[in-house]
């Protein structure tokens with residue numbers, strides 16, 4: 001497991017002996033290009049290692065699972081609704097203005113009927129704003145639930161999307177509305193690189209991408225790095241099951257000057273702890289220091305990785321000065 005420090009030594013910015021004042025108020029999004037890479041393991045163990053003044057937001061609302069490791073006691077469960085149009089056809093003149101303004105084809109006028117496709121509606125309100133006769137009211141439909149709880153000093157919040165529902169960004173935004181600027185906020189983002197991931201990474205201080213050293217891992221990592229660069233957020237990598245696969249992920253990281261901040265080897269004890277819903281830092285306490293050091297690296301990079309990340313491809317000489 002000492003290999004974990006080997007990677008930090010290669011790219012790292014904070015040595016093991018540096019004294020860092022840990023500050024709070026940061027938002028760290030933990031993401032991965034694909035599912036099953038260990039993103040939740042990193043998010044939950046980082047939160048547990050920080051101990052207090054931390055909130056963990058599980059934004060993987062289609063399949064939240066951080067609670068299986070954090071074991072929070074939920075104190076509040078509330079339904080979450082999003083606005084949708086409700087049409088009163090007795091007032092409607094079938095002018096078609098509502099359908100014209102809708103970018104998502106969620107409302108249509110057909111044979112003197114107004115059809116609303118709620119699953120396509122983004123709740124922007126455009127249709128009821130433009131209706132000249134006030135025939136559209138703001139209705140609502142349930143997207144899922146928000147649950148809030150505590151676990152050993154960690155404030156825990158997650159959203160659960162209703163089964164069969166596809167509109168996850170509004171629920172993710174609702175989960176993120178509980179971000180507390182006085183705490184360290186750790187976001188467990190959904191896998192992939194689509195809208196839900198962007199909603200989970202946008203306006204965060206740092207993105208930690210968890211990957212694995214396989215061809216699939218590399219492929220999805222490249223997509224995730226691209227998405228992060230568009231958002232212009234400092235980023236670093238964690239390689240999970242780092243002693244399996246090949247070294248193409250490391251070569252890519254080196255080539256793109258992406259800092260590898262931690263490596264987690266494939267280890268039977270770790271895998272067994274995961275399968276029992278136990279935290280790595282509880283089962284192997286040495287990992288707590290490693291996660292604290294990971295936080296120190298993130299804190300340093302979020303402060304000093306000031307150049308736009310897109311410069312990594314355009315002006316590699318500048319990024320060389322940073323790392």
Ligand code: SF4
Nearest residue numbers: 092093095096098131
């Ligand atoms: S904009 Fe209003 S009046 Fe016109 S078709 Fe839509 S609901 Fe009917």
Ligand code: SF4
Nearest residue numbers: 102121122124125127
């Ligand atoms: S609220 Fe917005 S997205 Fe929904 S139907 Fe109206 S215009 Fe379309």
